[in-house]
Amino acid sequence: MQHLDYYFGTISPYAYLAGDRLERIAADRGAEITYKPLDIMQLFDRTGGVRPQVRHESRMAYRAQELARWAEHLGMPLNLKPAAGMVNAVPSSYAIIAAQAAGGGNLPMLVQSILRAHWAEDRDISSDTVLRELLQDAGFDPDLVESGLFIGAETCGRNLDEAVLAGVFGSPFYILRETDQRFWGQDRLEFLDRALANQ
Numbered sequence: 563m564q565h566l567d568y569y570f571g572t573i574s575p576y577a578y579l580a581g582d583r584l585e586r587i588a589a590d591r592g593a594e595i596t597y598k599p600l601d602i603m604q605l606f607d608r609t610g611g612v613r614p615q616v617r618h619e620s621r622m623a624y625r626a627q628e629l630a631r632w633a634e635h636l637g638m639p640l641n642l643k644p645a646a647g648m649v650n651a652v653p654s655s656y657a658i659i660a661a662q663a664a665g666g667g668n669l670p671m672l673v674q675s676i677l678r679a680h681w682a683e684d685r686d687i688s689s690d691t692v693l694r695e696l697l698q699d700a701g702f703d704p705d706l707v708e709s710g711l712f713i714g715a716e717t718c719g720r721n722l723d724e725a726v727l728a729g730v731f732g733s734p735f736y737i738l739r740e741t742d743q744r745f746w747g748q749d750r751l752e753f754l755d756r757a758l759a760n761q
Contacts, residue, residue, distance in 0.1 A: 564593040564761055565739040566754075569725045570673075571602025572654040572687060574733035575640065578677035579632050580748035584736065585670045587751060591758035597662055597673060599655035600721040602733050608722070609731040615648070632749075638682070645684035652718070653707070654680075654687040657697060659717045660710020667701030675700060 566588060570577040588595050603613050614622065626642055633640035654676045661672055675696045679685040685692050694704035703709075728737055729744055736745040736754050740761065745754045 564591065564758055566593050566595045567598055567728070567737045567739055568595050569598045569600060569721065569728075569730045569733065569735040569737070571605070571651055571733040572599055572658070572676050573649060573651045573680060574602055574677075575629050575642075575681055576632075576732075576748050577734040578681040579629075579636055579638060579640070580734050580751065581636065581638065582670060582674060583748070583751050584734075584754075587755045587758065591755070593758055595670075597658060597669060598721040598725065599651075599658045600718060600725055601651060601655070603651075604722055605725060605731065605733070608726050611731060640681055641684060644680055645686075649680065649686055650688040652688075652714075653690065653693060655718050656710055656714025657693045657707060659714045659721075660706040661697060661700070661702045663710070663713055663717075664702060664706060667697070669700070672696060672700035672702065 566584070568584060584595065587593070605611065606613050614625075629640060629642060658669070658673055658676065661667060662669055676687050676693075679692060679696060680687045687693065690707045693707050697706055698704045725735070730737070732746050734748055736750070737743070738745075738754070738757055741757070743757050745751070745757075
């Protein structure tokens with residue numbers, strides 16, 4: 563079985579726009595996914611990137627147009643200015659990590675519901691109340707919000723270190739482990755599918 567390492571930030575609009583395409587590709591090609599949420603801002607800092615709030619206004623203007631184009635193309639609702647603003651991504655990352663470790667629920671559903679909550683539903687994904695609801699809806703123990711803090715902190719930091727070593731610099735970022743082929747962005751999923759098909 564081929565294996566995909568999926569590095570992403572839970573506040574990444576492009577990770578949201580990927581929807582469930584990665585999961586459908588993996589199912590079609592018989593590949594396994596390991597979800598590796600990380601602090602995308604720290605990833606920018608460590609790999610030469612620039613945090614959105616300090617990017618030049620021309621880059622941010624283009625980003626807004628491009629996100630709107632992709633959302634329309636994919637038929638996905640997208641609020642470019644979520645009501646909660648730029649939230650702390652740590653709690654949602656920890657929740658995903660704890661859920662993946664615990665098992666028993668629908669992890670892809672949890673990941674996508676967290677991204678959708680932030681970018682389409684104006685919900686605060688740093689809120690324990692919101693995360694408990696999303697965990698429960700995806701079939702996980704909502705108490706993972708509290709009980710998963712240790713494994714979340716330990717693994718999230720390790721995900722960041724591994725990402726830097728693996729050549730990851732943005733979100734979403736997919737690595738086909740067996741061949742070290744790397745794919746940055748939801749618009750590279752077609753190439754990922756082709757790579758899996760050719761193995």
